Amino acid sequence: MSAKTETPILAYEIHGNCYLNITSECTLRCQFCPKYNRTWEVQEYDLTLTREPTVDEVLEAIGDPSRYKQIVFCGLGEPTKRFDVLIEIAHEMKRKGMSVRVNTDGLANLVEGHDVTPEMAKVVDELSISLNAQNEEVYNRHTRPRREGAFEAMLDFTKKAKKAGMAVTLSAIDGLEGVDIDQCQRIAEGMGVEFRRRVLDNVG
Numbered sequence: 001m002s003a004k005t006e007t008p009i010l011a012y013e014i015h016g017n018c019y020l021n022i023t024s025e026c027t028l029r030c031q032f033c034p035k036y037n038r039t040w041e042v043q044e045y046d047l048t049l050t051r052e053p054t055v056d057e058v059l060e061a062i063g064d065p066s067r068y069k070q071i072v073f074c075g076l077g078e079p080t081k082r083f084d085v086l087i088e089i090a091h092e093m094k095r096k097g098m099s100v101r102v103n104t105d106g107l108a109n110l111v112e113g114h115d116v117t118p119e120m121a122k123v124v125d126e127l128s129i130s131l132n133a134q135n136e137e138v139y140n141r142h143t144r145p146r147r148e149g150a151f152e153a154m155l156d157f158t159k160k161a162k163k164a165g166m167a168v169t170l171s172a173i174d175g176l177e178g179v180d181i182d183q184c185q186r187i188a189e190g191m192g193v194e195f196r197r198r199v200l201d202n203v204g
C-alpha cells in the first residue's frame with residue numbers, strides 16, 4: 001500500500017495497536033529521526049501533517065477503538081507538546097476501556113515547567129521514554145535538544161512517572177555511534193523500570 005495520500009494520517013495501525021499522530025513539533029532534533037533524513041514515512045505511513053489536528057478529528061480517525069489492542073501516542077512529533085489534547089483523547093480512550101501508551105521524549109516536565117506525571121497517570125497506563133544514551137554527552141550528540149538540561153530532566157521525569165503509577169519503559173537504539181546499550185539497560189534497572197533495546201527505524 002502506498003502511504004502517499006492527500007488526507008493526513010492521524011491514526012495508523014501497527015502490530016494491532018492504534019498509533020496516533022497528533023503533532024509534528026519536537027523538543028529534540030534527533031539526527032536519526034526520519035524527518036531529519038528527508039522522509040516523513042514510518043512503516044509506509046506518510047505522517048506529514050499540514051496542521052495540528054483537533055481532538056474531534058483524531059477521535060474520528062480512531063473510529064471504534066475496541067478494534068485495537070492499545071492506543072499509542074506516537075508520530076513524528078512529541079505527543080506531550082500538545083499536552084491538553086493528549087490528555088483529552090487519552091481520557092476518552094480510557095472511558096471506552098482502552099489501554100493507553102505514550103511514546104515520549106520524557107521532557108514534558110521541563111517544557112511545562114511543573115510535574116505533569118500525576119495528571120498523566122490518571123489516563124495513561126504506559127510510558128515508553130526515549131533514554132537514547134547512557135550519558136548527557138552522547139545524548140546531546142544524537143538528540144540535539146532545544147533546551148538545556150534535557151538529559152537530567154528526562155531521567156527525573158522517568159522517576160516521577162514511575163512514582164505516579166505508570167508502567168515505564170526506557171528505550172535506546174542499538175547501533176547508534178557511542179551508545180552503550182548495556183549501560184542504558186543498567187540505568188533502567190537502577191531506576192526500577194523496564195528497558196527496551198530498539199532497532200533503528202522500527203516503530204512500536
Ligand code: SF4
Nearest residue numbers: 026028030033076077
Ligand atoms: S523525539 Fe522522535 S519525532 Fe522528535 S526528533 Fe526525536 S525521533 Fe524525531
